Amino acid sequence: xxxxxxxxxxxxxxxxxxxxxxxxxxxxxxxxxxxxxxxxxxxxxxxxxxxxxxxxxxxxxxxxxxxxxxxxxxxxxxxxxxxxxxxxxxxxxxxxxxxxxxxxxxxxxxxxxxxxxxxxxxxxxxxxxxxxxxxxxxxxxxxxxxxxxxxxxxxxxxxxxxxxxxxxxxxxxxxxxxxxxxxx
Amino acid sequence: xxxxxxxxxxxxxxxxxxxxxxxxxxxxxxxxxxxxxxxxxxxxxxxxxxxxxxxxxxxxxxxxxxxxxxxxxxxxxxxxxxxxxxxxxxxxxxxxxxxxxxxxxxxxxxxxxxxxxxxxxxxxxxxxxxxxxxxxxxxxxxxxxxxxxxxxxxxxxxxxxxxxxxxxxxxxxxxxxxxxxxxxxxxxxxxxxxxxxxxxxxxxxxxxxxxxxxxxxxxxxxxxxxxxxxxxxxxxxxxxx
Ligand code: SF4
Ligand code: SF4
Ligand code: SF4
Numbered sequence: 001x002x003x004x005x006x007x008x009x010x011x012x013x014x015x016x017x018x019x020x021x022x023x024x025x026x027x028x029x030x031x032x033x034x035x036x037x038x039x040x041x042x043x044x045x046x047x048x049x050x051x052x053x054x055x056x057x058x059x060x061x062x063x064x065x066x067x068x069x070x071x072x073x074x075x076x077x078x079x080x081x082x083x084x085x086x087x088x089x090x091x092x093x094x095x096x097x098x099x100x101x102x103x104x105x106x107x108x109x110x111x112x113x114x115x116x117x118x119x120x121x122x123x124x125x126x127x128x129x130x131x132x133x134x135x136x137x138x139x140x141x142x143x144x145x146x147x148x149x150x151x152x153x154x155x156x157x158x159x160x161x162x163x164x165x166x167x168x169x170x171x172x173x174x175x176x177x178x179x180x181x182x183x184x
Numbered sequence: 185x186x187x188x189x190x191x192x193x194x195x196x197x198x199x200x201x202x203x204x205x206x207x208x209x210x211x212x213x214x215x216x217x218x219x220x221x222x223x224x225x226x227x228x229x230x231x232x233x234x235x236x237x238x239x240x241x242x243x244x245x246x247x248x249x250x251x252x253x254x255x256x257x258x259x260x261x262x263x264x265x266x267x268x269x270x271x272x273x274x275x276x277x278x279x280x281x282x283x284x285x286x287x288x289x290x291x292x293x294x295x296x297x298x299x300x301x302x303x304x305x306x307x308x309x310x311x312x313x314x315x316x317x318x319x320x321x322x323x324x325x326x327x328x329x330x331x332x333x334x335x336x337x338x339x340x341x342x343x344x345x346x347x348x349x350x351x352x353x354x355x356x357x358x359x360x361x362x363x364x365x366x367x368x369x370x371x372x373x374x375x376x377x378x379x380x381x382x383x384x385x386x387x388x389x390x391x392x393x394x395x396x397x398x399x400x401x402x403x404x405x406x407x408x409x410x411x412x413x414x415x416x417x418x419x420x421x422x423x424x425x
Binding site: 018022037070 | 316
């Protein structure tokens with residue numbers, strides 16, 4: 001009997017947890033976090049998120065794209081992690097998120113919108129997206145690259161105008177001044 | 185919304201309400217009662233009727249049927265502490281069902297909630313953490329974060345062979361093969377090898393050498409496949425320009 005009691009404290013399995021810190025496993029899918037240095041504000045994560053825990057809002061007045069995570073609705077599926085083209089969003093293994101107030105469950109990254117180089121209005125994409133598009137152009141043939149660079153810094157409306165303007169200027173006419181072919 | 189609960193309760197008797205949960209959360213609530221997690225060591229006890237309960241553990245997204253029961257349970261509780269804990273993403277804001285016609289989406293739309301425990305389902309440890317906060321054993325660790333990083337994105341450094349476009353190609357290729365979790369560290373490893381080599385042949389040798397030294401046959405396979413892919417891509421790129 002004495003032997004039995006000696007052994008019992010080895011058999012205690014109960015967690016000490018809230019009284020002692022606990023190191024969760026590395027692979028645990030916990031709180032998703034955006035690395036603010038890497039995110040470009042593309043909104044792919046907001047598209048992929050099944051319960052729309054991540055939303056993307058564009059604030060044209062202040063000039064910010066807001067990527068907002070509301071942890072209260074997140075189901076920790078990791079689809080944002082899978083689709084993020086920059087590797088900016090990662091599911092950490094933090095699970096200690098219980099809180100008495102819902103406002104604590106918000107993580108927001110505000111990224112500056114690009115301004116059109118022709119009309120000066122805010123575009124619907126961010127400065128960082130333009131920067132990333134620029135870095136993606138390395139290794140592309142020069143003529144093609146120039147063509148792309150001309151339009152890269154314009155907003156959607158200006159791009160359309162510049163394109164039709166160029167097309168009209170370059171159209172080919174026959175000797176009576178009629179458009180002989182489609183201009184492009 | 186109700187105020188914060190008193191910091192310390194001697195023992196909280198809880199009644200568990202399933203307000204149209206998918207049973208994931210309910211099983212985790214039962215899990216914290218097992219000897220392994222043993223929430224009864226804090227005096228938290230599951231009671232069979234709301235008339236004896238100090239606290240409600242509500243899980244689920246509260247559909248139109250469940251709201252009737254939930255209100256009756258709340259009214260049947262003794263008027264004094266009437267603590268409500270919302271367990272799971274559904275109970276906090278509707279979770280995965282948030283835009284369904286059938287649900288109210290959130291317990292706090294019906295009754296005041298004192299503690300929110302996120303997770304789908306929350307781990308038993310997360311429920312213990314939430315209950316620990318109710319009892320005043322631990323403090324909350326999360327706070328809202330609103331960031332305004334500058335306008336420059338961090339650029340990755342590439343060696344002579346590589347550029348951003350090839351990096352993205354390799355990344356998507358790896359995602360298809362190994363999924364997002366393993367992708368990240370394999371990609372870091374491969375990027376290091378690529379950046380340290382100056383010619384395609386050298387790169388090819390280095391990757392094959394690395395692959396042959398790996399113990400896990402699956403990893404060996406992935407390294408050799410991805411290595412072959414990236415060597416081909418770099419050849420294409422340098423040939424085209
Ligand atoms: S883990 Fe899933 S639910 Fe959570 S933010 Fe990412 S995509 Fe949305
Ligand atoms: S997908 Fe990635 S880069 Fe795009 S907005 Fe989300 S976190 Fe930022
Ligand atoms: S939070 Fe997840 S596990 Fe819990 S009831 Fe909702 S869907 Fe089920």
